[in-house]
Amino acid sequence: MSFASLLSSLSNALSLGKNTACGDDCSCQELKGGHIKIFYGSLTGTAKQLAQRLAQLVAEHPVLQQHYTTEVIDVVEYDTEDFFKETSICFFLLSNYNIESPVDWFVNGWLKDARYDFRVDRLALQKIRYAVFGLGDSAFAEEDYMRDSYNVDKWLGQLGATRLFPAGEGDKNNDQEKQFLAWADGILHVLSDERELAFAPNHVEYDSEGEDVSEDEHGERVRDVGAGREDGAGISGDEVLDVEDIGKVASKIKTAVEQKSKEEEAYRQSQRQRAPNGRAKRTIGNGKEDAGWTKTPAPPREMVSPMLHKALTKQGYKIIGSHSGVKICRWTKSALRGRGFCYKHTFYGIQSHLCMETTPSLACANKCVFCWRHHTNPVGTEWRWKVDDPEFILDGAMQNHYKMIKQLKGVPGVKADRFQDAFTIRHCALSLVGEPIFYPHINEFVKLLHQKHISSFLVTNAQFPDKIAEMDMVTQLYVSVDASTKEALKKIDRPLFRDFWERFLNSLDALSAKGQRTVYRLTLVKDYNTEDLGNYVELISRGKPCFIEVKGVTYCGYSGASNLTMANVPYHNEVIGFCEDLVNLLGEGYEIASEHAHSCSVLIASTRFKKDGEWYTHIDYEKFFQLVESNKAFTALDFMAKTPDWAVFGVAEGGFDPEETRWYRKQKGDIGVAEQGC
CATH class of the missing domain: 3.20.20.70 (Aldolase class I)
Structure with a gap:
């Protein structure tokens, strides 16, 4: 299968069909054929071995093997400009060193430049879904440990790519393989989750300095990935707010309070229309049970209007x-x-x-x-x-x-x-x-x-x-x-x-x-x-x-x-x-x-x-x-x-x-x- 036909297959899979495993009424989409590219940047060969291990785990998975094909690629040998056209799921397993390493060109020579080049669109990589796993040595200075992998994780997201799973750490001094397998297990879970098959790219705005304008003191705000989905999995509205941010929607809250007052007034009005003794008005009928005054209890109502x-x-x-x-x-x-x-x-x-x-x-x-x-x-x-x-x-x-x-x-x-x-x-x-x-x-x-x-x-x-x-x-x-x-x-x-x-x-x-x-x-x-x-x-x-x-x-x-x-x-x-x-x-x-x-x-x-x-x-x-x-x-x-x-x-x-x-927290200009x- 040619690369072009692979892309066409992936595109069709992302836009058509229902997942039969979920039932006929499921709204999530079925990925009938997808391609995973596992990029590695290695100096001693460990990252390459783990990349091959991840490809093997996908190939041996009873569900994933039916949906995905994998390819292991040395990031040094890949034409970085092709990332702008990339639509595959991309995993990056990168070594971190405090010396010159094979990933330097990819991280600082291309990705960093693309992130801070005003001529590059801030959604340039929006068709990519990705996750990053870094390999490093905690004996290095703190500023060097996992520096490159976390920069890759950050800059890919800031260029519009969708993060499938948090960045993982593999410390050479702390059972690196166990840490990798735990991260890989999370990756397999995400890929096998039918709800993940519906592709939704990032939509993040940036200011003139290239910073996320939705960032608060704890970093970038969570986008509403579920908005518009039939299963209602997303948060209602345009954004998720912290308690401290409620003042920003004060006008909407005021409207809700006013509406609540109107509803309460309507309820009181309906109560005043009842007979003075609180009983319902006389009902019309010929039977003995219909003669006189009767009281029809109202059914309990919803607490939240x-x-x-x-x-x-x-x-x-x-x-x-x-x-x-x-x-x-x-x-x-x-x-x-x-x-x-x-x-x-x-x-x-x-x-x-x-x-x-x-x-x-x-x-x-x-x-x-x-x-x-x-x-x-x-x-x-x-x-x-x-x-x-x-x-x-x-x-x-x-x-x-x-x-x-x-x-x-x-x-x-x-x-x-x-x-x-x-x-x-x-x-x-x-x-x-x-x-x-x-x-x-x-x-x-x-x-x-x-x-x-x-x-x-x-x-x-x-x-x-x-x-x-x-x-x-x-x-x-x-x-x-x-x-x-x-x-x-x-x-x-x-x-x-x-x-x-x-x-x-x-x-x-x-x-x-x-x-x-x-x-x-x-x-x-x-x-x-x-x-x-x-x-x-x-x-x-x-x-x-x-x-x-x-x-x-x-x-x-x-x-x-x-x-x-x-x-x-x-x-x-x-x-x-x-x-x-x-x-x-x-x-x-x-x-x-x-x-x-x-x-x-x-x-x-x-x-x-x-x-x-x-x-x-x-x-x-x-x-x-x-x-x-x-x-x-x-x-x-x-x-x-x-x-x-x-x-x-x-x-x-x-x-x-x-x-x-x-x-x-960032201050203005800091x-x-x-x-x-x-």
């Missing part, structure tokens, strides 16, 4: 069923790129890329001034909506979480090993939005999590004390304590219940009686809730929490939902000062244990979690599941684990894991800086 659904999905939420949601946290993206974990890693030992953030109830009983959703989520004081099955919600949450993780494979810098690990959820943060404990089957939902050995971190807004009392064992149970007085709580949380303060206090009493691992969450808002420390002491004495998380509020932009500004956001040293004053008033029972300066967060812990002068705020998760499965009573002290030295309050790391690489273990 179409407009609210659109507003929430625009913010990056995936809606599950009629009242649940899941979203990828920005720390998940950061962890996948080796740029650090969230505060829960520092405080409790959670790795963000293994954590799913979800809620079985988008509705809430508060309208907090610092709400991240700007009140686009529903509100209510009693459950009046349809109820979805807990197993259906969990399955939907996990599937959508994995779909969003899958989209991140095209983000520059994503580590192959972490990308693969991310498809095994180990933690669930039930704190996304709304009031998770509001869901009628919350205990069954948490039980399902534990059966899958997924830890549960549940946050409640302290307005449902009966639900707290009924709550079974969770890994960690939070209560939001946003103010210390009735007046301040009303001002900052804006609760819907008239007896909100009584409910709040009763919730703290219920928490105290739980006998499990409990946390108070304090969100500090300057000029709202940073005073009256003595009242906070009383509330802490009432609930007796194991831990107290104190975090500065995150400003999410103006939308009309509140009048907060950046002036209401405290600095980290101000949060520390608040905690020091609070601990002094609490006495010997509590001390500051940890901090995460990046999140402006401080952890105050009960001294029960301090043994022989060392803190044990982390969690032994396997021990927790063993205790749950034993069906015997246990306490928080039975599954605690030692806090790492770098996570203890007052050390130089400030709660940042030294194994990670800190990324400093270049982003990465610093190891800082």
Whole structure:
């Protein structure tokens, strides 16, 4: 078969047909014949051997051998200008040296020039799908180790090529073959996934300096690869937004809020049309059952209206069923790129890329001034909506979480090993939005999590004390304590219940009686809730929490939902000062244990979690599941684990894991800086 006919075959395969393995109603496309080119750049022959090994793995795969032919090519011998016409799937296995090597011409003599040549179109390689595996020696200087392979991975993407899988690393000093086989296994999985057969090139815009204009402090934003697909796998809207970016869609949120008000007014209007005594108007009929007044109960309605659904999905939420949601946290993206974990890693030992953030109830009983959703989520004081099955919600949450993780494979810098690990959820943060404990089957939902050995971190807004009392064992149970007085709580949380303060206090009493691992969450808002420390002491004495998380509020932009500004956001040293004053008033029972300066967060812990002068705020998760499965009573002290030295309050790391690489946000005219273990 000629090269031209191969290209024609590939083109036809990408545009025609359905995959019979998926069923007749499947919308994904079938690749009836594709060509894979495996390029290698080698000095000692190792890269060539691994390239041949990859070709062999594809040829021996029971599914892939029917769809793909492979070709192993020395990148030195390939005419680089042909990459502009290339439509094959391309894998690059490249050696990295701190001396002149065979890949120098390809990397710096051609690809780099093409990337920074203003005459070359920024989508010049958009027909290529690719992945890169680098071979190197960690004994080299850090700036030389994997330099060339990561540059190739980055520049191919910036020239429009679609990344199939994160770049892999093969360290000569750390079982290089094992690392290669793990990366190759991910490649085979991607190629055998029918959903990958639909080709969607990158669409990235660049500024005058050649930088991605959609880049935030964590790098290039994820494109919406699923937009327009019939299976709905993509994120709704044009982009995936972090919580901190919600202010950019304030006008759309405002529209959703206005629409929500109209819907509520229409509902109230329909209620006013009923008879004064609340019964339905007289029905017409001759039977005895039709005489007189009858009441026809309305069927339960959907919690999320179409407009609210659109507003929430625009913010990056995936809606599950009629009242649940899941979203990828920005720390998940950061962890996948080796740029650090969230505060829960520092405080409790959670790795963000293994954590799913979800809620079985988008509705809430508060309208907090610092709400991240700007009140686009529903509100209510009693459950009046349809109820979805807990197993259906969990399955939907996990599937959508994995779909969003899958989209991140095209983000520059994503580590192959972490990308693969991310498809095994180990933690669930039930704190996304709304009031998770509001869901009628919350205990069954948490039980399902534990059966899958997924830890549960549940946050409640302290307005449902009966639900707290009924709550079974969770890994960690939070209560939001946003103010210390009735007046301040009303001002900052804006609760819907008239007896909100009584409910709040009763919730703290219920928490105290739980006998499990409990946390108070304090969100500090300057000029709202940073005073009256003595009242906070009383509330802490009432609930007796194991831990107290104190975090500065995150400003999410103006939308009309509140009048907060950046002036209401405290600095980290101000949060520390608040905690020091609070601990002094609490006495010997509590001390500051940890901090995460990046999140402006401080952890105050009960001294029960301090043994022989060392803190044990982390969690032994396997021990927790063993205790749950034993069906015997246990306490928080039975599954605690030692806090790492770098996570203890007052050390130089400030709660940042030294194994990670800190990324400093680009300022205008500056270049982003990465610093190891800082």
